[in-house]
Amino acid sequence: MANLGQGLTLTGSFDISATTENTSSAGYLWFDGTNFKYSTLGAGAWSAGGALINARRQLGGAGTQDAGLAFGGNPYSLSYTEEYDGSSWSTGGALSTARYAIAGAGTQNAGLAFGGNASPARDCTEEYNGTSWSSGGALIAGRFQLGGAGTQNAGLAFGGFPTYDQARTEEYNGSTWSVGGTLITGRFALAGGGTQNASFAAGGTSAQCTEEYDGSAWSAGGALITGRNQLAGAGTQDAGLVFGGSTPSIVSCTEEYTGTSWSAGGDLSTARFALAGAGTQDAGLAFGGCTPSTVSCTEEYTKAVVACTL
Numbered sequence: 001m002a003n004l005g006q007g008l009t010l011t012g013s014f015d016i017s018a019t020t021e022n023t024s025s026a027g028y029l030w031f032d033g034t035n036f037k038y039s040t041l042g043a044g045a046w047s048a049g050g051a052l053i054n055a056r057r058q059l060g061g062a063g064t065q066d067a068g069l070a071f072g073g074n075p076y077s078l079s080y081t082e083e084y085d086g087s088s089w090s091t092g093g094a095l096s097t098a099r100y101a102i103a104g105a106g107t108q109n110a111g112l113a114f115g116g117n118a119s120p121a122r123d124c125t126e127e128y129n130g131t132s133w134s135s136g137g138a139l140i141a142g143r144f145q146l147g148g149a150g151t152q153n154a155g156l157a158f159g160g161f162p163t164y165d166q167a168r169t170e171e172y173n174g175s176t177w178s179v180g181g182t183l184i185t186g187r188f189a190l191a192g193g194g195t196q197n198a199s200f201a202a203g204g205t206s207a208q209c210t211e212e213y214d215g216s217a218w219s220a221g222g223a224l225i226t227g228r229n230q231l232a233g234a235g236t237q238d239a240g241l242v243f244g245g246s247t248p249s250i251v252s253c254t255e256e257y258t259g260t261s262w263s264a265g266g267d268l269s270t271a272r273f274a275l276a277g278a279g280t281q282d283a284g285l286a287f288g289g290c291t292p293s294t295v296s297c298t299e300e301y302t303k304a305v306v307a308c309t310l
Helices: none
Strands: 002-005 008-010 029-031 036-048 060-063 068-071 081-084 089-091 103-106 111-114 125-128 133-135 147-150 155-158 169-172 177-179 191-195 198-202 210-213 218-220 232-235 240-243 254-257 262-264 276-279 283-287 298-309
Touching: 036 254, 060 111, 060 283, 068 103, 068 111, 068 276, 068 283, 103 155, 111 147, 111 155, 147 198, 155 191, 155 198, 191 240, 198 240, 232 283, 240 276, 240 283
Parallel strands: 060 103, 060 276, 103 147, 147 191, 191 232, 232 276
Antiparallel strands: 002 008, 029 036, 036 298, 060 068, 068 081, 081 089, 103 111, 111 125, 125 133, 147 155, 155 169, 169 177, 191 198, 198 210, 210 218, 232 240, 240 254, 254 262, 276 283, 283 298
């Protein structure tokens, strides 16, 4: 057994002459003839992706970096849906109810859209099958600028406007919504990510506030470095990502969450608010928003694999 430092211990035996360098993926350990090294994820950076067909703000997002989904938005309460393949957007099936300030969850082939505004606030839920939207169970309370997380069959809706619904949480089982634990700090224009039983809510009208949901109750998490509203989120409770927003100045900053605290990530190339997000902390997707002009730009977040000496 050898103590390699950095809290790492190697057990058993192996032929160090047979080890080779691998920096294409994180988690590899090798010996370069002088030192033990390992590959890990370094700082993340944004790069340009394919532009949305329809520029918009206050839209919903779901899916992954290579299979994203954009729907709804402003101006004029849009019903447009677009699908991303990792390089370009194509037209998908239109929402049944056009709206903006909408929340989303799930994947490109099993998406969930809920809430939103079209004067008045909407309670409708729609489910996407990769081609078209169909009606799901209505939210108990119609609202907009709410947060979303989870999947099509296990969704989570939290916060939102009007004022009396800012702390409300609802859980979706694939057909109906039920009441969940209330946010500690009620707010709207917030971001979120994760699953129904392990999600996070960050920012919004209580700008630095982060909370974590365990499937029944919210607890306090680490505060954002830069408090803001109308930001976007992605990832999981233990590997979250937020980006963009308004302080009220328009910001480009990105932050990464460990489940305990936030740290700075690479800045968006285009500072904006009222944008949408999808993907993971290691492979995020940002699209649409305001600069304050409504934009169509898409950016992809990638964390570089770097070699470290033990």
